[in-house]
Amino acid sequence: MTTELSTTLESLKFPDLKLFAPGPHELSPAVREVLSKYRATFTHRATEFKTCYEETEHLLRETFHVPEKDRPLIFGHTGSYNWEMVVNNTPSSFRTLSLDIGSFSKRWGQVLADRGRHVEILSADWGDGITPDALQAELSKGYDLVLLIHNETSTGVALDIEALCDVVRHRSPDILIGIDAVSIAGAVDVRIDQLQPDYYLWSLQKDFSIPTIGSVMIVSDRAMRLAETVENRGYVLDMVEWVARAEKHQTPMTVPDLTLRCISARLREMQTEGDARFDRHRALTDAQHAWAEKHGLYLLSKPGFESPTLSTISVPDGLTGPGLTAAAKEHLNAQIAPGYGSTAEGYIRIAAMGMTSEEEMGQLLDGLTAIIENWDQLNGAS
Ligand SMILES: Cc1ncc(COP(=O)(O)O)c(C=O)c1O
CATH class of the missing domain: 3.90.1150.10 (Aspartate Aminotransferase, domain 1)
Known part of the structure; x- marks a missing residue:
């Protein structure tokens, strides 16, 4: 040379x-500071944990404009588990439309198919996206649940999620909408009060720039009510149990307080940058x-x-x-x-x-x- x-x-x-790399991504300065100072000082049943949980939930509500009736759930598992949580907490009779515009959107549909669900797939070539018109045409087949992806990490394709949600609601306000926002949440302006998804999920190791120690899913009030009618929801992904605990600023099983502290620090960092x-x-x-x-x-x-x-x-x-x-x-x-x-x-x-x-x-x-x-x-x- x-x-x-x-x-x-x-x-x-x-x-x-x-x-x-598009995740796990470089830690942000605020997250690095939390990690450098972290010491385990309380259990997940302590009052301090509840205070920490409440603060994190509050910041999530503020940053993502989450209306009072909906609820952000905070987990110690990664985003893919929440794909499966949607399956566990919706009726097995549901007809679902899923996308295939790359590996991750395809995989979510596969998760439902593997559980014996009726799933139709709307696909596009790699690099291409789904237009509102394409979705509209497909919806005439009649669905109970539509699964969208906000940002397909395998191809670098982002969808106009607002327009797609509008198309679904226009077709029928009864159709539930799930959105995988794993690799975009935090990077673009998302107002849950306007978007009105039923499940909006992401992992922490992408734009949140936190180690791979958790995920968030914002769930609508009707998704929570629907879950109560579903039988055999299992244990670790039982949304009813997660919601009941979250109402008391608790989690059914141990979510690291480190996860909560990192999310809070990152959200404050986002709010400071505005x-x-x-x-x-x-x-x-x-x-x-x-x-x-x-x-x-x-x-x-x-x-x-x-x-x-x-x-x-x-x-x-x-x-x-x-x-x-x-x-x-x-x-x-x-x-x-x-x-x-x-x-x-x-x-x-x-x-x-x-x-x-x-x-x-x-x-x-x-x-x-x-x-x-x-x-x-x-x-x-x-
Ligand atoms: C769009 C998308 N969805 C889901 C996942 C799976 O997320 P996790 O590995 O956090 O479970 C990924 C991972 O890269 C992703 O990019």
Whole structure:
């Protein structure tokens, strides 16, 4: 490697390995502070736990505009468990429409099918999304439950969730709506009082930038009432039990107080940044798009469906997604990700999550430029 290239890469290298992968994501400063000071000082049945729970619930209600009648539930398990919680707490006779626009949306539908549910799938090619018109046409078949995905992490596609919810409600206000917001919650303005989903779920290790120690699902009053009519709900995913405990600022089984403290700290951090965080996320993905265009690369997502929390970008000829990911780690101390599943070889995925600054994104993209422009040299061809 020439001295010039080595100096360039050294100047662009992050001092410690920095996560730019779409989850688990780099911890935010507020979360890091909680972790550095954490000591176990009370049990989950102590008054202090209830105070902590109440504060976290209050901040969730404020940040996501959750009406009094709905309820945020806080868990020590990850987001996928909440896919299954929806199954356990809805009648087995329910006819469900699920999406397949990538691996995660497909998997949620599969979870229902594996439990013997009647599930119809509305699919789109990878990179494409679902338009309100496409959903509207499908709804004529008659459903009790529609499962949507706000942001498909395997492809970097975001859906216009407000418009899709409107279409469902217009078709029939009786249809329940579940939304997987695992990789977007926190990054865009979501008002639960206007969106009115019945289940809105996410994991903590994405835009919340917390270690993988929990998840949240906001449930509507009618979803809670419906659950009471369902038999054989099991134990760990019994929504009725979780709601009954949450009313007393408790949880049926142990949820780490660390989870509560991290969520509270992150929500306060979000509130301090305010709506500017939505613009920052857009600026980060705009920089990713501009970088791709500058290098003659393209996004997997179709125009209009670009995710605000990650971009899936093609790799230059002769490179592979895993190869560029490994090079970014070696030369820049930056962890990006290859494309997902069948797109792994031809793409990389770069997150725009948590508290990542425009300066940090600029540094990463400059570093990737240096790598791709000097690929042969870095790989021993000269
Ligand atoms: C959109 C989406 N849904 C669900 C999941 C599963 O979440 P978890 O691994 O937290 O259970 C993921 C994980 O990456 C995801 O990206």
